[in-house]
Amino acid sequence: MDTLAKRITGLTAPSSVKRFLLVTSQIMEWNRSMICDLKQNLSKESFTAVVFDGVEPNPTTDNIEQGKIVYGAEECDGVIAFGGGSPIDASKIIADETRASIFITIPTTSGTGSEISPWSVITAAGSNEKISLCTRIPDLALLDPQLTITMPPALTFSTGMDAFSHAVEAYVSSSSNGFTDGLSFESMQLILRSFKAAVKDGRNLDARKDMQEASLLAGAAMMHAGLGLSHAMANTIGGFYHGSVHGWLIAQTLEAVCDFNRDAVPDKYRRIEPIVKQVMTQAGQMVENLSLTRDVLEKDHFKSIVEKSTSNVNSTTNPRKFTKEDLEKLLNSCFEWKCKS
Numbered sequence: 001m002d003t004l005a006k007r008i009t010g011l012t013a014p015s016s017v018k019r020f021l022l023v024t025s026q027i028m029e030w031n032r033s034m035i036c037d038l039k040q041n042l043s044k045e046s047f048t049a050v051v052f053d054g055v056e057p058n059p060t061t062d063n064i065e066q067g068k069i070v071y072g073a074e075e076c077d078g079v080i081a082f083g084g085g086s087p088i089d090a091s092k093i094i095a096d097e098t099r100a101s102i103f104i105t106i107p108t109t110s111g112t113g114s115e116i117s118p119w120s121v122i123t124a125a126g127s128n129e130k131i132s133l134c135t136r137i138p139d140l141a142l143l144d145p146q147l148t149i150t151m152p153p154a155l156t157f158s159t160g161m162d163a164f165s166h167a168v169e170a171y172v173s174s175s176s177n178g179f180t181d182g183l184s185f186e187s188m189q190l191i192l193r194s195f196k197a198a199v200k201d202g203r204n205l206d207a208r209k210d211m212q213e214a215s216l217l218a219g220a221a222m223m224h225a226g227l228g229l230s231h232a233m234a235n236t237i238g239g240f241y242h243g244s245v246h247g248w249l250i251a252q253t254l255e256a257v258c259d260f261n262r263d264a265v266p267d268k269y270r271r272i273e274p275i276v277k278q279v280m281t282q283a284g285q286m287v288e289n290l291s292l293t294r295d296v297l298e299k300d301h302f303k304s305i306v307e308k309s310t311s312n313v314n315s316t317t318n319p320r321k322f323t324k325e326d327l328e329k330l331l332n333s334c335f336e337w338k339c340k341s
């Protein structure tokens with residue numbers, strides 16, 4: 001934390017930034033001490049910080065409005081996002097709309113890649129509309145694997161699956177190119193090497209470092225190449241079920257989407273198939289060890305989920321063209337659907 005705070009000083013030196021809005025999720029036991037530590041180290045560098053911890057998983061427009069109010073009331077002039085994808089996504093819009101002088105991201109999970117991208121996935125309050133917005137690019141992303149070692153195994157699993165899906169979907173995307181292929185492929189290799197170890201032993205710093213780097217590389221690939229149907233479906237479902245876990249939704253869809261897309265880009269799949277197979281086998285064992293169960297979704301939402309997934313921005317770069325019927329089959333094979341009792 002000491003070094004991170006010093007990096008912030010280095011970056012803000014020419015500006016007049018003094019007070020940060022520190023945006024995070026509801027502070028859980030395992031990251032509360034990290035927030036205290038960061039605040040202390042910022043104060044050593046002559047900054048003050050006010051914590052806004054009102055960001056929910058799958059953040060809403062209401063969360064953003066509340067954050068903007070705190071920013072204004074506390075007379076902040078910069079924004080630091082601290083945590084996983086949700087606070088980082090919400091912070092981008094807070095920083096953009098308050099015209100913060102500086103916007104810094106400090107990820108404590110390894111999966112979203114959101115720390116370097118301008119993309120933000122937000123749910124419109126009071127609706128099931130999950131929208132992807134292109135907003136402010138962070139001025140600085142500070143990555144320290146030490147900050148990820150307290151992530152519990154289930155979160156390490158879901159964020160790892162998210163990173164892996166970014167790499168795979170960006171690699172086969174219809175907008176991929178040599179640059180994004182290199183980023184994605186390296187990311188997949190790092191995940192193959194260290195995913196299992198990071199879930200098994202959270203304090204394994206080498207594995208944590210690999211996963212953090214893999215997330216970053218996949219995030220950079222995704223930023224340029226876009227994603228595919230796994231994200232079109234998972235992001236849509238996340239809008240309907242606000243407590244759902246993005247990486248777990250992805251884990252339930254990725255294999256079926258790979259099977260669906262394989263023939264559209266056979267050469268690409270041939271190259272990554274051995275890695276995908278091994279990682280999915282590892283993932284299957286982790287699901288068993290973590291006792292994760294398939295999500296049960298409401299039949300009443302089925303039609304809307306099909307429609308919204310079809311128009312979701314991620315579906316535009318899926319390598320294979322699809323029909324509504326294809327999507328219905330995929331959703332039926334990936335999730336359990338039940339009538340509301």
Ligand SMILES: [Fe+2]
Pocket residue numbers: 112162166231246250
């Ligand atoms: Fe994702």
